[in-house]
Amino acid sequence: MKRTLMPTAADKLRLSQISPHIVQSEIRSMTVECDRVGGVNLAQGVCDTELPAPVARRAIEAIHEGYNIYTRLDGVAPLREAIARKLQRDNGLTVDPEGEVLVTSGATGGLYAAALALLDPGDEVILFEPFYGYHLNTLLALRVKPVAVPLEMGTWALDLDRLRSAITPKTRAVIINTPANPCGKVFSLAELEAIAELAQQHDLFVFTDEIYEYFVFDGTKHVSPATLPGMAERTITISGLSKTFSITGWRVGYLAADRRWLGSIGYFHDLTYVCSPSPFQYGAAAGLMELPASFYEGLSAEYQAKRDQLCSALTDAGLTPSIPSGAYYVIADVSRLPGANAKEKARTLLRESKVAAVAGTAFFTGGRGENLLRFCFAKRDEDLQRACDLLRQLR
Ligand code: PLP
Secondary structure, three states: OOOOOOOOHHHHOOOOOOHHHOOOOHHHHHHHHHHHHOOEEOOOOOOOOOOOHHHHHHHHHHHHOOOOOOOOOOOOHHHHHHHHHHHHHHHOOOOOOOOOEEEEOHHHHHHHHHHHHHOOOOOEEEEEEOOOHHHHHHHHHOOOEEEEEEOOOOOOOOOHHHHHHHOOOOEEEEEEEOOOOOOOOOOOHHHHHHHHHHHHHOOOEEEEEOOOOOOEOOOOOOOOHHHOOOOOOOEEEEEEOOOOOOOOOOOOEEEEOOHHHHHHHHHHHHHHHOOOOHHHHHHHHHHHHHOOHHHHHHHHHHHHHHHHHHHHHHHHOOOEEEOOOEOOEEEEEOOOOOOOOHHHHHHHHHHHHOEEOEEHHHHOOOOOOOOEEEEEOOOOHHHHHHHHHHHHOOO
16 A cells, blocks of 8 residues: 655644653652652652641531632632731741732742743743752743753852853843752852842842741751842742641642732733632641641751751761751762763662662753752651661662
8 A cells, every 4th residue: 555645634733842841850750660669769859747737627627618619819818818927927028918929829830820920931030050840840831041050069059150140131030949959958148138139230030939948957047038128029939838738739839929910920820720729728727827836846856857867878878968958858979879870870779779869960950960869858757767778778
């Protein structure tokens, strides 16, 4: 039979030009491999610990009380009010729950909606490297150019000259993730003040991702950039309850911004996600209103102990950790593991010790991170202990 050379309709169908660049994250593929071999998954940043009692109780009540329909596009009043109260109490940020607070589908939904509302294709946005992959991909998806400013390897100190020289007339914003995934850097007040000065000089927005704000160690203080002089009007403060209340699957986050921006961000959030799940908004509100300060102090203490446990096992295994000041990940130098690159080293580790970690290259541009792996310590005690035992057996 003769083959037809006529193009078919299917040949003309294609993915968007950006789609091939937005690929499954390395974290997801390591998770699949880890499940296959029955390993301990330190690749994924999921805290599957028990959630606080008021959070669960109120969400279940809300379902039975019939709060199962769409909410107002900026979220339910009790949650907006609880967020405003928390921002005042813990962050020193004064916001009006009517018009300056938006409940979002996680911090992820908050950043996406803010980027849709405030950035145009071709704009440049600075982010610090190592970065969180979703930040990079959010920019790429919107045809915004990410400009990575490397932090000093290992100490993660900010080099201001590098930041200054990354700013061009096309720069519209800087993304700050503090405490940071994957390196655990907590930006110091002096660093934030320097970024704030540049943002004001060059008329830049600052998007902050503060999802790990309650995970800070050794007495380190978290500072919300919006509280610095002159920063409230240009800072989009993004955070959420996924990590604090161990409810990553609930999709409850929030964003606080000047009312000049918040309305449009809300419309884009509505367009993309409609609303954060209604009963879970009530659960999150109860957590914010009812949990005492000791709950948050307890989180830091508990995770600091987990950090120390993992860092000590990594050191014993000859995989040198860079000790994080916040968040719940450790980057370790794994030069000693066989493998031509970070992905191969991650697979060697999974094969040899049944511990899954993420290739460092997922968090860097330009081929950096080949000798690094990221390990997550937000794990149940028994799982973390098993991972540490397995790492110590590594030859
Ligand atoms: N931001 C950072 C820096 C993260 O590491 C994560 C999750 O790993 C998220 C946001 C996701 O937050 P959410 O579940 O609120 O969308």
